[in-house]
Amino acid sequence: MTFRKKTCGSSEHFVDRRAFLGAAGAFLGGAYGLNAFAQPALGQQLQRDQKRVLMIFLNGGMSQYESWDPKPGTTTGGPFQSIPTSIPGYRISELMPRMAACLHRHTAVIRSQLAVSDHNDATIFGGKPKTGPVRYPSLGSMIAKELASPNSQVPHHVMFTNYPGANYFENAGFLGATWNPINITPNGSRPVMPPFMFSEPILRLAPPANTLPPGLSDADHREREALRAELGSRFGVGRERDGVLLSHGGAYGRVRGLMESARLFDIGQESASMRARYGSTPFGQQMLVARRLIEAGVPYVRVNRGWWDHHGQNFEFHQEMVPELDHVMSVLLEDLQERGLLRNTLVATFSEMGRTPSINDNNGRDHFPRMSVTLSGCGVRPGVVYGSTNNDGTNIANNPVSLQQFFATVMRAVGIDHQKENLNTDGRPVPLTDYGTQPIAEVLA
């Protein structure tokens, strides 16, 4: 499919019938926002039309050997066995029996994903530089902007973390702060890099301060917001193109929506059986809240699970963490399927890197710029295993996938034109993915 040429270099002017109807439908959904599921017809409409992305980011770099690309019986393979999956001929680690059983239903696996070799946010920024005149946006911010409903009352970009390590925060760059995520981190602000020790993880399931402080009534708050909006609109006269001002005003404008969305972050709204189904780990509980957000129409939710950087005791840690991923991911896919949401929700697993074939003296694996990733649900051809590595996993055997290709594939899966251009701060067009980037056709439905 080719995309229509733009009239003036900016996609902002390009509106076709489908886009118009989509935006109108999204506006309705956004306007009704939190009450959508109290009105079944509207809820169903949302389920039909609105695409979302749920990103599971495995911070620190999960081992492909102990997950999607095992090599048992080789010098690099480690102690775990592989098991057959529901995709004929494809085997994964014995640590993932639940995903092995349901892999054919919703999921495509990419075993040849190129990555980086150190802990940084390069992958989530598609390999774009963090310095220089153009401040590129991250994947989540780009997708949130494309999928968000105008005037939506729900947040459009949320990121969860259950540990205080490196989380590689999303940033909207030149798209403007409107598209930055709400970061729900253990300490509520950007944490320090590891090593960083707590005796216990500090679980956080909701943004801090999303309720009114004691002593401030709802009426008072509304009056203050009305006054701020009035003053802001007067100040904004003649400054309609000032992106900073727009972001500032927009952020205030979303405060009520965020406060009213407090119940979305309230895991207590779920039944005990549903909470038990996701499990009691922080990752499981955050994933359940993430599902609630997806269900309510939040277009981009990222849940971080770390810390996979196992330079020591790699197998002990993976024995603990991979089964948790297996459990939570399989439950999430089941739950989304049962609710009719998987058709319109893309679930991705992604990271910054994989782990080395060699096993070091600490029984660990080090950094390796190759990894396996998955895409499940919306727009994905299930049961595809794309790319492969050689016998001992020391290199990619065929079909290497660049970060830009991965981004393009994610975007196309949810109906975004991956070559769409946004204007950066000095007015130059910047495509969502590099010009000429091709999504992986074999992975797309």
Place this chain on the structure above:
Amino acid sequence: MITRSLWTLILCLATGTFAFAQGKEKKPAPPLPPGPLTVKATQEAKVSGDILCVVPIPGTGKAYAGGSKGKISLLDFDNPKSTPDTWDAHVSYVSGLALAGKVLVSAGSDHKLIWWNTETKEKIREIVAHDKKWIRGVASSPDGKLVASVGDDMVCRLWDAGSGKRVHDLVGHDKLIPQTFVSKLYCCRFSADGKYLASGDQTGTAIVWEVASGKQVGKVRAPHLMQFDGNGHSYGGCRALAFSPDGSHLALVGNIAGDTSTILGSKALVHIFDWKADKETHYLPVKINGFFESVQYHPKEPWLFAGCGAGDGKKVVLFDLDKKAIVQEFPVGRPILDIALNASADALVAVGRTKALRWQLSK
């Protein structure tokens, strides 16, 4: 303007202490005085790959060793240039070996417990012993009549060494750590008189079982052996344990976590209890980045050997338990994954990453 840090840099460069000032290089520890044991000879056997477990053959210079390639090798320390007699045993790591008379029992990460005829190298029987979970270790009773195994189903199982029949399922270790992740049962060991069996898990808990009845008769916990941190890691565990020669004390070894993913800053730890009284008698952290993965009491002296299995230790250390201090070191240069002292305490074997050493010792 010259800042304070620049003055510091100039001073360090001038005095040659820059590396120390930057904290990038440790000051070497002073050498230990001569230890109580004299090393008469150090013998190295040829090995292929990593050796995870070893069991000496009494009265010989030989030992069976299990490795990461799934093979069992008969190491001959008296003939270091000879290629070991090796056979395929498991499809994954050989995680434990126990010798019961002429029968060798191997445990594997492939979930299997296998009995071998040591004379013919033939498989006698093969059992999926722990609910398709990893088997972490195996031990034989002093009289060779029983074999114990531990696996990640968190059950310690007693087997008749001859018939392979299950004698007792010893259930008592928690299946989950307090943070609800699955736990791991790392090790087991019989007391010298064969009356007791101890098993140790990831939380640093050791349970003592009465062999005859299969009843739990003691339980100790070494809390420092496990940490759960904000990065979502549980770490450590009781990696090995040993009864004192009189059976009154139980030594648990492992690690006090530092940075849980890199092991940096961690200390190897020996923790000893009077298990009947549930009372700690020794707490011996050692400032080496790594784990103690193996431990053994000296049969006659108040000494304890511990092998450092990961990090920068790469040596066997000998503790004098009266002095509560390390009194001798046996460098290996590679991480050590198992040690074994023979009954007469005149030969110590250490195996690990691509290495197998035997020291002939005298007092």
